[in-house]
Amino acid sequence: MAITSSKPQTTRHAVRGIVTRADAQLVIIDTPGLSKPRSLLQERLNDLVRDTYATVDVVAVCLPADQMVGPGDKYLIAELATLTERPKLVALATKADKVSPDRIRRHLLRIAALQDQLGITWEHIVPCSALSGAQVDEVADTLISLLPAGPKYYPAGELTDEPEAVLVAELIREAALELVRDELPHSITVEIVELGVHDDTNAKRPILQVHANLIVERDSQKHIMIGKGGERIKQIGTAARHAIAALLGTPTRLDLRVKVVKEWQRDPKALRKLGFDTD
Ligand SMILES: Nc1nc2c(ncn2[C@@H]2O[C@H](COP(=O)(O)OP(=O)(O)OP(=O)(O)O)[C@@H](O)[C@H]2O)c(=O)[nH]1
Ligand SMILES: [Mg+2]
Structure with missing residues (x-):
């Protein structure tokens, strides 16, 4: 539902994607990244991200396996730790198709180490690849396992509420x-x-x-x-x-x-x- 590109700052809206299964309905909200505001647009996007964090049950932080965990990632995760109504946190080691199993292992260890460094707890750390589809079902299972019971918000078959x-x-x-x-x-x-x-x-x-x-x-x-x-x-x-x-x-x-x-x-x-x- 959300567009992707090789350029930075691709996502500028909170786009909802809806997954309806027999056992659950998962509403996934893709948000922009949180970044240093260099324009009024960026300030608005940061507000949108913070508003979204405050209304969700779980935040899944995407940490691409082919990149080091950078200062921007740490800033974002530290911000999550300051929220009063703290959502549960999951780390997704994305783009797993791009690196060797050995590098994935080291990436997972670095992600785990962020817990002590930043004072947070990952409920789960899941390696996955959107490109190959590896572990994508596990990502859905993991997120669903962390959701409270609630109503089905959207009819089956609806994929997004974007106009x-x-x-x-x-x-x-x-x-x-x-x-x-x-x-x-x-x-x-x-x-x-x-x-x-x-x-x-x-x-x-x-x-x-x-x-x-x-x-x-x-x-x-x-x-x-x-x-x-x-x-x-x-x-x-x-x-x-x-x-x-x-x-x-x-x-x-x-x-x-x-x-x-x-x-x-x-x-x-x-x-x-x-x-x-x-x-
Ligand atoms: N190899 C590989 N590439 C991927 C995978 N997932 C995303 N990409 C590529 O990574 C690039 C960035 O993807 P986006 O979805 O735009 O990234 P984003 O994190 O949403 O970035 P912003 O919206 O700009 O904040 C695109 O060129 C995607 O095609 C993956 O699992 N494997
Ligand atoms: Mg995006």
Whole structure:
């Protein structure tokens, strides 16, 4: 349900994914990371993360096996330890497919050592890989074993409660992130101008019509996004259109334009308009 990319700060919303099984329903919330606020956007994201921590039963901290446990990870875990209503903590040693069993073992030991260093307790430490699927079921079992009994919040078959417009905007951003480099990813956001289903008499099935703006912060970035002869924006549009059609199961027509909203990450009004209001 949540988009992924090789660029930092990919997740900017608290996206819910719902897993319904015979014995339980697991609502997984993907949040942004907690980081040093360098913009109003980052402050808003940190507020969102803290609000989410306060409302969940368990926090699973992802610590990729191919990277050292860094100062950012330690900061985040130490923050979790200061919460008054402390959620239970699980460590996930992710990307297990990328390293040798020996390296995994050492990674697990370092994760275990964080308990004494930071004054926390891991209920479980689970190595896993989203790519190969190894131990993904164990992750679900582990999380479910830590949940209190409660109502089933969503009907079976529901995979997320994200509005369609948000999913579509995120898929467009995912396509854009894959096709840019360096600092630009931070500056990109997507605004849906119009989203509707059209019954085209010539088409056999209804068509999803999307009109969206790919927003950047500066004129120079606009030129990069458009690319030579419009090449890059065309590539982004094609990739996004396929992804949207695949997720929603509807043939899609996408009208995508690049727009500059000067310094939107620092502008309270722009942030509100672009859906980053935490109130
Ligand atoms: N090899 C491998 N790569 C993975 C695995 N899980 C995620 N990745 C890759 O790691 C990169 C980062 O994944 P994200 O899901 O965007 O990471 P994140 O922790 O949510 O990061 P932010 O949203 O930016 O805070 C992407 O390129 C993924 O394809 C895995 O299990 N194995
Ligand atoms: Mg993410």
